[in-house]
Amino acid sequence: MNQSRLSDHAYAGIVEIIKSRNLEVGARLPSESALAEMFSVSRAIVREALVRLASDGITEARRGAGSFVKSRPSERLAAFMPMSELSATMGSFEVRFVLEAEAARLAATRRTSPEMAHVEEGMDMLRSALLSGAPAHAEDMELHRRIASATGNPAFLIAFDALRSGIEKVMRAGLDISRARHPDVIATMLREHEVIVEAIRVQDADGAALAMHWHLWEGRRRLMP
Amino acid sequence: MNQSRLSDHAYAGIVEIIKSRNLEVGARLPSESALAEMFSVSRAIVREALVRLASDGITEARRGAGSFVKSRPSERLAAFMPMSELSATMGSFEVRFVLEAEAARLAATRRTSPEMAHVEEGMDMLRSALLSGAPAHAEDMELHRRIASATGNPAFLIAFDALRSGIEKVMRAGLDISRARHPDVIATMLREHEVIVEAIRVQDADGAALAMHWHLWEGRRRLMP
DNA sequence: AAACGATAATTGGTCTGACAGATTTTGATG
């Protein structure tokens, strides 16, 4: 459904500039006009890309001065980071390993029929989104959330929602930076999720926990090759 | 540092529209032109706000059709989550088992000297509070939080803080209901915590995780015999 | 009356050009 907007190219192009020119944190990007000419688009498109980059915490604009690198995309995907606002993004994986694996285990143990239907519905949404070729991090997120919900334990949802924004930013950055839309990657992601849902369906607690752990591990590997 | 951009107001205004008009997921927002007139800004500003809202997964734009609600902002807030007392009790412990055990393991692995001192300080505070006979749930809480902090991973703190109110409620209820101030109970609690801190100090990862798990298990048993 | 299809109106996506306000650079002056 989501056709590639022009700003996608600008977004990718700016990330590419940061990486290829090895711009450090704090370095200044080319001006909006210069970027517009580079990519042969209008300044409005460059601005849209910059707004998204800023929303992802990668750049920062200072009026009258320019746009600057706030955190390098590759460094956002480093394994460990010193305590700072931005590190909340990647560190979330460590927590997810234990949190979501346990959630999958409990969901498999306790799931009720309506909750299972809710999970299956989330799986259907993710499947159609992935197969249509569109970025599906929202559907991915929603499925994981529904699994957490299927534990019947609101504490999992509370913890999950607290980590949500950090997780989402990582997923977006990962999908935008790496070219993770190749058919085989999509098929793999789909299969991993289906294994999890299947394990919950047949109430295989250990299988669900294992599948979830495997999925997260692979996900982190996809983001940080 | 960050001046308030006009799009901040537009962003907030659109969120307000979704909430006040109770727009369900899938509902259509007013057109960009209409929003621009509402907020007395140009269409470019409204677009910038919508790009950020879309980036946050709240709205979705369809060319020629309009912008639509993708997920309601209020549903992203755990604050509204009704948490029955029972599920709060059981629930928070289930999550703490996996979350804090892993936090203790990582803290043992990665702790730096200042962080270790921070943990020891928390331990001292808990010890003197317990030995003075006063209710010590605040100090208990603080020690657990400092251990989560010693992981160096802010995501643990985020998750921990999200569960905090539920945990505190349980601890208060526990201390009020059971007369857990008998000298032997106090001594036991003290010893359990000291085992955890000691394991972190000598960087015994498995020991720390096990001690934390044991402590939480015993804690739940004390509350729900 | 219902189904259909061409047409018009609406809407998001993009472009151009412009101006204001903040910041940096320049350059003249002492």
Next chain:
DNA sequence: CATCAAAATCTGTCAGACCAATTATCGTTT
């Protein structure tokens, strides 16, 4: 060399326009 004002540069914002996709309208046909 140090100082400071002018000039150049840059982001923030605006207005108006056109394109392409979607939706609504309405007359025609069955």
